[in-house]
Amino acid sequence: MKIAIVKNNTEESTNVARKLREMLAKENIEITTSQPNIIISVGGDGTLLSAFHRYAHLLDKVRFIGVHTGHLGFYTDWRQYNLEELVDSLVNDNGEYIQYPLLDIEIIYKNKQKNKHFLALNESIVKFTDGTLVGDVYIKEEYFERFRGDGLCISTPTGSTGYNKSIGGAVLHPRLEALQLTEIASLNNRIFRTLSSPMVIAPDEWIKIEPIDTSCFTLTIDQLASSETDVDYIKFQIAKERIRFAQYQHTHFWDRVEDAFLGAKFNNEN
Structure with a gap:
């Protein structure tokens, strides 16, 4: 050993x-x-x-x-x-061992820059660097909504007790292989409208976010942060990999x- x-x-x-x-x-x-x-x-x-x-x-x-x-x-x-x-x-x-699901994150760029791939144990957060994040949200390639607000948090079940919970998300048992999408201060009025509720996504589905302004926004993967530009979309799904605890x-x-x-x-x- x-x-x-x-x-x-x-x-x-x-x-x-x-x-x-x-x-x-x-x-x-x-x-x-x-x-x-x-x-x-x-x-x-x-x-x-x-x-x-x-x-x-x-x-x-x-x-x-x-x-x-x-x-x-x-x-x-x-x-x-x-x-x-x-x-x-x-x-x-x-x-x-006991094992828990992870979050698979893939960034696809517009300018044929090499795509990036990450794994997260807790969550990933998308925020615009300066101002309101505006982005189209797709669930399994089906258009769902245009989001306007501070950002979006996609969490794993184990990560559901962290930042996700602090912004009103549900606590999920880690044996549920599901993703959770939670809004951060969404803008809702008679002109702009989002679901304004956490969403739990099935393990065979995925979330795709297409930012409207791609000049610069921040993507966090757990405690790590990355500034991104010229992004076509970001895809989130349950990873094939698992984390194992003795x-x-x-x-x-x-x-x-x-x-x-x-x-x-x-x-x-x-």
Whole structure:
């Protein structure tokens, strides 16, 4: 077994990562940055997103584990106080995993520039750089609406609890292989009209956005941002690839939601 450790720069994460390396070394488990079998993220969800993008080219060969040192983590099942259990699970690893869908993003350009392709774990957001985004929205090649507003967010089920939720999107269970399209401050009046509601798209369908003004707009892929010009359209669909998490200790999704947004268990104890 080969393990890669990705951490953020906080003192707590640095200490946890050092302790984890020492414990793994005692078990003769190799730590590497090249061709790992398991990737351990030490930090929060942002750190795990960074690890995902760093090793996205190895998704069919790797599993992820999140060690949580921040305030909130949807992808992190372990804490520094149960590192011994984690190392014991790695020693007795049997290859089990749970997998979640990803978002496939393809940018098609007008000027025959080479098209771009990305994967996102959480979401992708389209925003005009300066002013209102105006774009035609297609669902599986069928014209749906002309959107005017601050932007559009396309999220995965696991990403539905992030930015998507903050702008009024629904929370989807990650076993639902569906995309969600959520508007950001849409412009609606007697002249301009959009659906003004989140849309859940079936796994065999896709979303296509054709920006009307292609001078410059921003496309985010998780925490990464790219300025784009001369774009014909952007296509979003469920990716063929999946992200896999080692299933040693995996918190039930709705327990995560309850703990993150309601804090019911904590409040009941106090």
